[in-house]
Each structure stands twice: as structure tokens, then as C-alpha cells.
Amino acid sequence: MYKFIFIIPIIINIALNTCARKEMKNLSSSDQSENMEKVYKTEEEWKQQLTPLQFHVTREKGTERPFTGRFNDFFEKGYYKCIGCGLVLFESDTKFHSGCGWPSFFDPAEMKNLKFHRDTSYGMIRSEVTCARCDAHLGHVFDDGPPPTGLRYCINSAALEFVQEE
Ligand SMILES: [Zn+2]
Numbered sequence: 001m002y003k004f005i006f007i008i009p010i011i012i013n014i015a016l017n018t019c020a021r022k023e024m025k026n027l028s029s030s031d032q033s034e035n036m037e038k039v040y041k042t043e044e045e046w047k048q049q050l051t052p053l054q055f056h057v058t059r060e061k062g063t064e065r066p067f068t069g070r071f072n073d074f075f076e077k078g079y080y081k082c083i084g085c086g087l088v089l090f091e092s093d094t095k096f097h098s099g100c101g102w103p104s105f106f107d108p109a110e111m112k113n114l115k116f117h118r119d120t121s122y123g124m125i126r127s128e129v130t131c132a133r134c135d136a137h138l139g140h141v142f143d144d145g146p147p148p149t150g151l152r153y154c155i156n157s158a159a160l161e162f163v164q165e166e
Pocket residue numbers: 082083084085086087131132133134135136
């Protein structure tokens with residue numbers, strides 16, 4: 001009887017880990033967004049549309065300082081669009097408090113709206129996340145998130161625009 005009680009959490013843990021690994025594999029080979037109509041703008045056009053911080057983050061792969069972003073400690077009900085092209089990227093239902101200093105989500109609104117790239121800068125192997133439509137740099141995805149996906153999409157506030165739900 002007691003043995004069973006110990007075994008069950010172990011089984012759940014194995015199932016969750018397997019699930020997360022499968023998801024990460026899917027991410028790196030994601031090509032569902034190939035048919036999406038792209039948004040292209042010149043550097044000048046982006047500079048006119050975006051604030052200097054938004055431009056730095058999304059067009060120069062910058063990172064806002066931790067705990068400074070508008071949506072880091074923000075949990076209103078609604079959805080988050082790309083600051084560059086307005087594509088819906090995340091929903092408030094999947095936002096969680098990670099304590100890492102940037103808005104964190106465990107799942108995108110639609111997988112096809114994101115693109116994933118291997119990023120080896122700063123001596124780390126990370127998975128960079130960009131907008132599938134305008135190629136804006138959004139942040140990175142890590143495999144230490146909560147269930148059900150086990151993923152943490154660590155996204156710059158400066159790359160997002162929030163739309164409140166009525
Ligand atoms: Zn975009």
C-alpha cells in the first residue's frame with residue numbers, strides 16, 4: 001500500500017518530463033509557419049513605428065533589463081500581440097509568475113505564430129523565439145516551465161502589446 005503512494009508521483013514526473021522533451025523537439029523543427037504572409041519594413045520604418053527600446057529588443061535582439069518591463073508583474077485578462085505587426089502571440093490564461101524578471105508564458109496562443117532558432121550567444125545554448133510574421137525578436141524558451149507543457153516562454157515586455165478582454 002505505502003509503496004503505491006511513493007510510486008505514483010514518480011510516474012507522474014516521468015510522464016511530465018517525457019511530455020516536455022517531446023514539446024521541445026517539436027519546437028526546434030517547427031515549420032508550420034512557412035505559409036504565413038510576412039511583414040517586411042526597412043530599418044527606418046521600424047524606427048518610426050517603435051520606441052528606441054522596442055526597436056532595440058525586436059530588431060536588434062536586445063533584452064530589456066529584468067523586472068523593468070511593463071508586463072513583468074501584470075496579470076490582467078486579455079491577450080498579447082506582437083508590437084511590430086499585431087499578430088496575437090500569447091494569452092493571459094497561460095501567463096504565470098516565474099520570478100525571472102520577464103513576462104513568462106507556458107504556451108503560445110498559436111504555435112504557428114512563433115518561430116524558433118538555436119541561439120548560442122553569450123556562451124549558452126538557448127532557443128530564441130521570434131514572431132513568425134515580422135521576425136521580431138521576442139525572447140527565449142526554456143524547458144523549466146510549469147505543467148502542462150513544462151516550458152517557459154521568457155518574453156520581453158517591449159516586444160508585446162496588451163489587449164484587454166471585456
Ligand atoms: Zn510580428
